[in-house]
Amino acid sequence: MDSFFIGLQFLTRIHVVKQTVWTEEAFGKSVRYFPLVGLTLGLVYAAAAWCLTAAPAFLGWEPPVHVRAAVLAVLPFLLTGGIHCDGFMDTVDGVFSGRERERMLEIMKDSCTGSFAVVSFGILLLLQYAVLLDMPAGVVPTAMLVMPVVGRLMMVVGISLFPYARPEGMGKAFGRYADRKSCLWVTAYTLAILAVAGWQALLSAGAAAIFSCWCGRYVTGLLGGLTGDVYGTLCTVSELIVLMVYLFTYSAFF
Template sequence: MRSFLTALQFLTRIHIVSQKDLTMADFGRSTKFFPLVGAVLGAIYLLAALLLYVLFGLQGYTIKAVLVLLPILLTGGLHCDGFMDTVDGLFSGRSRERMLDIMKDSRTGSFGVVAFGAMLLLNWSLLMDLPVPVLLIAVFVMPIIGRMAMLFAVAYFPYARPEGMGRAFAEMADRKAVLIGLVTALLFTAPWGLAALAALLLSLLWAYVLGRWAEKKLGGLTGDVYGAVELTTETAVLAAFYLFAFLPFDRSALFLWM
């Protein structure tokens, strides 16, 4: 329970108990619960979407904007900051050392701001185009798969810096943690059908491709790259559901609850 609460309170703004005596090892041990934290967030997103559907329907522009902004509010923009820092560094065209310095800088550059704005627009557009039943499934599994992809990246790739909180995650995320996280992700995604399982598989593939590219640039991954993996994976999940929703197949074969 301690490790789960550590993961929940680190990755979100949901603070239940005071944890003032946490060590780096405590943060590291919490990685196996990342997908479970995603399930908590997914349940909140789903409940919010259902409430909005009952009150206003889900066809309006503003409603979809609320669903785009809700993850930012509940996570405090944690992964958004990592995504923007990663874009600033990796697309700077500088040396490895300079890229790492840029990513460590608390200021956000123009590359990061433009990329983040484009991602928000893409997420909003995908939600606008998804049929309502598919949208409800997508908003639930999206944070679960995103955090499973992040756990995979943490465990699979080396850490680029000699120190930092991300190193504690990388050192403690072993095969057992990945297995626990994967079982959790499967338990919460498999009941939704083949489309959700395919989105999970494609997202892990995306996490590998992005992680491998970042590793070649930086010699490893950083906490910012972990955030970028999570955030871009959520967008990849929405894109996968968009693709599956409009394939010329019987939707009941892809989405068990339709």
């Protein structure tokens, strides 16, 4: 359980057990529990979505849909401390800078944020808000439950299937304890969890996996591997993909 709590403390602001000393092995093995960390977040998101959608119906009152969408769009950033969004912005700054490999890695490591990253994050947040605004109220809790589970599974995919771009760093510890065999095991139990949520959850995982494999190959071609920032990008964009799958499949089939 130590590895799970390390993953929970590292990826979220939910600190059930305060751990100040992490061994490299425990930190590396926490990758295997990333989807369970996502499930923990998903339960919180789903509870919040239910309180803003289904629960008010019992009282004969419904909160403004724009407020509901805004709260649910911002909630993931509050509970994760924006760690994955920071990775997304750093990745955009570096990968699309048009520079050489080493310069791209330097840009991604720089604490300063470029205008392109800010604009890209604004677009991402706007899309997430728009999708939540257009999504039927009854679908929102399930989509919010599935979203972080799939996002953290895609992080495991990136860590396990692609090399690490830097000689040292956070991802190096992850890579030592997350090989393709462990990726299969993590994928198997995550798909079992998603199957309970229904076919849309499995479809969204498939769509996110296609994006993650393409993105992983593209960035590896530029940088020679992935970094912690790219892992955050896989998670963030995959979460948006999940929401879009739920919106569009509901519109098409229901």
